[in-house]
Amino acid sequence: MWEYITFGLIVQLFVNGILFGTMYGIAAIGLSLVFGTMRIIFLAQGTMIIFMAYICYWIFTLMGIDPYLSLVIIVPLSLLLGIGLYHILFREAAGLEDKNISLLIAVGLMFLMENLITVIWTANPRFIETSYTSFAFRPMGINISVTRLNGLIMALLSTAGVLLFLKKTMIGMAVRAASEDMISATLVGISPHRVNAVAFAIGIGLAGVAGVGLATIYPFDPYYGFIFALKAIISLAIGGIGSVVGALLGGILLGLIESLASFFFSGGWSDAISFAVFLIVLMFKPEGLFVRSINKA
Amino acid sequence: MEDKRSILISVLVVIAFACVPFVLDVDKSYFVFFLFLSFCYVTITQAWNLVGGYTGQISLGQHAFFGLGAYTTAIIWLRDITKTGYFFDPVTMILSGLVPVVLAIIVGIPLLHRLKGDYFAxxxxxVGEIIKVLFVKGGSFTGASDGLHLPSTVFESMKPYYWTxxxxAIFSTVVVYxxxxxxxxxxxxxxxEDETSAASHGVHVLKYKVFAFAVGxxxxxLAGSLYAxxxxxxxxxxxxxxxWTLYPVLMCVIGGTGRIMGPVIGAFFMNGVFFLTDIYFVEINPIMAGLLIIIVMRFMPGGLIGLKDMIMSRK
Amino acid sequence: MTKTKGLKWCLFFILIVSLCLISFNGVMAAERTEIRVGAPASITGLNAMTGKEHRWGYEQSVKDINAKGGVYVKDLGKRLPIKLIWADDKSQNDGGAQAMERLIKRDKIDLALSSNITPINIAAGTVAEKYKVYYQIVVSWIDFIEKENFKWVSDLFSDTGRAAQSPFAIWDEQLPPEKRPKRVALLMEDNQDGQGFGMGFKAWAEKYGYKIVIDSPFAPGTKDFSSHILKYKAAKVDAILTLIPPTDGITLLRQMKEQNLKVPYIHGWKGFWTREFEKAMGGDADYIIHDGFWSDKMGAPGAKKLQEQFIKAFGYDSTSVGLSYANPQILAMAIERAGSFASAKVRDQVFGGEFKGTMMGDVKYNEKGLAFTPFLALQWWKGERMPVYPYKPDVWKLKMRPR
Structure with a gap:
């Protein structure tokens, strides 16, 4: 591929990679919050994102509400869903020493949701087609897809929102304290269930945001979610488990790696390359690439 | 005293299982197939139990070892490497166990040395996903996506499968025990329990962890070879x-992690759930399976083996 | 204490499971009132979408056969209805084997029809072979099935070699030399079908004298094609041949639009035939060529009605259901000719047999039990599917997208 390289092409590769990686990043932030307090990797996050994408699809096709506008409905809905799920499924398990229990509940939830989606919406691909789908800005010959740009904006806004929440509100600070040390946090009177539920709800809330982002960019089917969850886990590990900005940056970095790898190498290798990069990061900087910058911030 | 009794019961159960082919027609009974598959699951779940349950290192790369075992069998057979008959040949099977051991040592040393807990997972x-890509991209050596085709005409009966x-299943349980x-x-x-304290008491942590990982x-x-x-x-x-990673974790935790009978119970139970939901809820079998996993974990966090502890404590 | 209790529990659970399984291990009635035909199918998992259409085809066909009173079995001197029994292969390759074990051992089937994915059918066929149950496959590459040397398995489909010929044949047949593509790109899903197909394309391109400039596969599960698209742009590609799943097919075309890439000829297998694709693309679906195994315009008896029924059930039209529908038809004919539903006898009728007037037209199996049916190529035009291969000059001529 080297013979085709031009400056514009490199810029385009980077733009594509960043815009693509944002989707991983936004999924990873949710994972990061849930991991922070409950110490589990919430494997069902990808499936929750897809579920929200379907809800978005429903709101769009049945009520004709613009997908971005539907965030007003979807975010509160997913927050509620998060609180509900936490109290019904994870409340007991979260308190246990053995984190595998919570992990497996998540796996069970994933099995269940995937098939439930198939039953409700069938396995045929679903998509949202609006006037701005596939529209792109073309400044200086660089193509920037408008739905992907919106995805980036949504990711940045939600990262900022989550950070503000964690730093400026009482409950947010409690969540942050609990992420650092749950036992001490409990000793100073923070209820573990409350912080867990809040963190989990925000995690699912972010799945709602990601679902809308995904539904506007991609067509999707019920089995789309698991791959997303895997990629989000990698992003999380690259960026630093338990850090919000790190998760977003990790996702973007992963998107870049994939974009470059599938350009310069045959496409089939891109997965192996991103896993290899991720293993190298794990080996040499297991706390993640972007963690220090967070602690400073 | 208790020990003797439980060993006696175990031996009786094993003999009962070993006699099944004399009672049921192995090639006509779906139940025997269910048992065969359950034995495979017991083997890999017990292997995971040693690493994840007893050593506390949650490994999510079991599918790499399983696949490597299966591929080793196929490659040795098709390339006529050991000249030992291949079909249910102990040499081939043991080699299929040893090749994953080599991988486990190569990746285990750096991973177990540097990574802990979730990072290790x-x-x-x-690693598992990279191995998968290597096999997909392996060209004619691994047969790429199409894979390798063994001569299926050698099949005569399910009996050797059942007994092997x-x-x-017994071998892995006994080894772990x-x-x-x-x-x-x-x-x-x-x-x-505590790595730092173990190290301070003179335990060579890395050596033991890699050992457990390699045995797993x-x-x-071996199970991969049988499945091949x-x-x-x-x-x-x-x-x-x-x-092949998700199921052993699932079965081990459902049965009871870090208990010798946990994987056995878990494997039979979950495989039974999969089989039954497949028959009675064809259209929605993952919903039922998912629901059951959630229910068991939600109400019996100690696994099925913990069920009796709960009942005992209520008395 | 703990150990014995644990064992008791263990025994208890084994007992429950055994009771469940033994008691439902299938009891056969003394007198036969039906022909039990089993079929593995992708009821859940990645392939559930085409799996559902495939199942519908079988069910409709069996319904129609039974409505006529069933199949006449000479040995019993009466007509028997076909009972279709499903087992879920979970869209997984080895799931086919497990589904087949269940059908043979629990449901005690007499004969079996296939799922619709090649490796799944190979796994299921291997099991059928073990227990000598006749397994009649459709929708699996015959060159792959041939390699297995099955004795109890037949297959009706195309092969990767000949299927990969169609784009080059189309260009040579329907385009003047100056308009033929000069720089072809391959975009194959990196799985069995994709790798097999890719090799076929390369072989035919060489034979026909076309140049493949980019051959970059993508890992199954890839959701972003922007890097591939950039390559095509840089290499000034004028034709893309691709094997891509339906959902990702929409993504690919959307991204091409975002990246402002127009390619005169795009031919997709597996991905572009769905009505969802056409709806999602709107007018942009025009010019794009997709695959199909069947068309109601091929003139098979009952084809129009079948298409209507399909549209009624699914809300869109099908380019494949005829093949699924034909499979039970052929099986029923073979049973009637054999006068029995014993696997060996039915198989002997199919191997080397010819079946006229099926939903796939006249089907002829060779001595190895393989039957070839050509792959169709259809071009989207204003929501209609126009045939471009095999070439029908009076109906439609290939249109190339203007740059």
Whole structure:
């Protein structure tokens, strides 16, 4: 591929990679919050994102509400869903020493949701087609897809929102304290269930945001979610488990790696390359690439 | 006293299982097939139990060992490497266990040295996925996506499968049982409880962790080899799928982690659930299976084996 | 204490499971009132979408056969209805084997029809072979099935070699030399079908004298094609041949639009035939060529009605259901000719047999039990599917997208 390289092409590769990686990043932030307090990797996050994408699809096709506008409905809905799920499924398990229990509940939830989606919406691909789908800005010959740009904006806004929440509100600070040390946090009177539920709800809330982002960019089917969850886990590990900005940056970095790898190498290798990069990061900087910058911030 | 009794019961159960082919027609009974598959699951779940349950190192790379075991069998057979008959040949099967051991040592040393807890889990997951890509991209050596085709005409009856499966299930259970009762097991559990304190008491942490990881890989590879004999068409989607990691974790935790009978109960129970939901809820079988997993974990966090503890404590 | 209790529990659970399984291990009635035909199918998992259409085809066909009173079995001297029994292969390759075990051992089937994915059918066929149950496959590459040397398995489909010929044949047949593509790109899903197909394309391109400039596969599960698209742009590609799943097919075309890439000829297998694709693309679907195994315009008896029924059930039209529908038809004919539903006898009728007037037209199996049916190529035009291969000059001529 080297013979085709031009400056514009490199810029385009980077733009594509960043815009693509944002989707991983936004999924990873949710994972990061849930991991922070409950110490589990919430494997069902990808499936929750897809579920929200379907809800978005429903709101769009049945009520004709613009997908971005539907965030007003979807975010509160997913927050509620998060609180509900936490109290019904994870409340007991979260308190246990053995984190595998919570992990497996998540796996069970994933099995269940995937098939439930198939039953409700069938396995045929679903998509949202609006006037701005596939529209792109073309400044200086660089193509920037408008739905992907919106995805980036949504990711940045939600990262900022989550950070503000964690730093400026009482409950947010409690969540942050609990992420650092749950036992001490409990000793100073923070209820573990409350912080867990809040963190989990925000995690699912972010799945709602990601679902809308995904539904506007991609067509999707019920089995789309698991791959997303895997990629989000990698992003999380690259960026630093338990850090919000790190998760977003990790996702973007992963998107870049994939974009470059599938350009310069045959496409089939891109997965192996991103896993290899991720293993190298794990080996040499297991706390993640972007963690220090967070602690400073 | 208690020990003697439980050993006696175990021996009786094993003899009962070994006699099943004399009672049921192995080639006509679906139940025997269910048992065969359950034995495979017991083997890999027990292997995971040693690493994840007793040593506390959650490995999500079991599918790599399983697939490697299956592929080793196929490659040795098709390339006529050992000249030992191949079909249910002990040499081939043992080699299929040893190749994953080599991988386990190569990746285990850096991973177990550098990574702890969840990082180790995700790291092993990454290794598994890389191995899968290597097999898909392996050209004619691994048969790429199409995989390798073994001559299925050698099949005569399910009987050797059944007994070999039973043997592997018992073998892995016995291996794990004696390992955890030995000094090694003591060290492994010390590592699980507190690595730093184990190290300060003179336990060579890395050595023991890699050892457990390698034994787990060996047992998993054996099961992979048996499955290769069953399937005949070895391809990445069948033997390197993530289920070969997800299922042992699921079965182990459902049964009871870090208990010798946990994997046995878990494997039979979950496999039974999969079989029954498949028959009675064809359209929605994953919903039912998912629901059951959630219910068991929600109300019996100690696994099924913990069920009796709960009942005992209520009395 | 703990150990014995644990064992008791263990025994208890084994007992429950055994009771469940033994008691439902299938009891056969003394007198036969039906022909039990089993079929593995992708009821859940990635392939559930085409699996559902495939199942519908079988069910409709069996319904129609039974409505006529069933199949006449000479040995019993009466007509028997076909009972279709499903087993879920979970869209997984080895799931086919497990589904087949269940059908043979629990449901005690007499004969079996296939799922619709090649490796799944190979796994299921291997099991059928073990127990000598006749397994009649459709929708699996015959070159792959041939390699297995099955004795109890037949297959009706195309092969990767000949299927990969169609784009080059189309260009040579329907385009003047100056308009033929000069720089071809391959975009193959990195799985069995994709790798096999890719090799076929390369072989035919060489034979026909076309140049493949980019051959970059993508890992199954890839959701972003922007890097591939950039390559095509840089290499000034004028034709893309691709094997891509339906959902990702929409993604690919959307991204091409975002990246402002127009390619005169795009031919997709597996991905572009769905009505969802056409709806999602709107007018942009025009010019794009997709695959199909069947068309109601091929003039098979009952084809129009079948298409209507399909549209009624699914809300869109099908380019494949005829093949699924034909499979039970052929099986029923073979049973009637054999006068029995014993696997060996039915198989002997199919191997080397010819079946006229099926939903796939006249089907002829060779001595190895393989039957070839050509792959169709259809071009989207204003929501209609126009035939471009085999070439029908009076109906439609290939249109190339203007740059």
């Amino acid at each position: 995700i790291g092993t997951l990454g 499966g039973l043997f592997l 004696f390992l955890i009762r030995s000094r090694i097991g003591l060290a492994l559990r010390a590592i699980r 890989a060996f047992l998993t590879g 004999y069953y399937l005949f068409h070895i391809n990445p989607d069948a033997v390197l799928k993530l289920n």
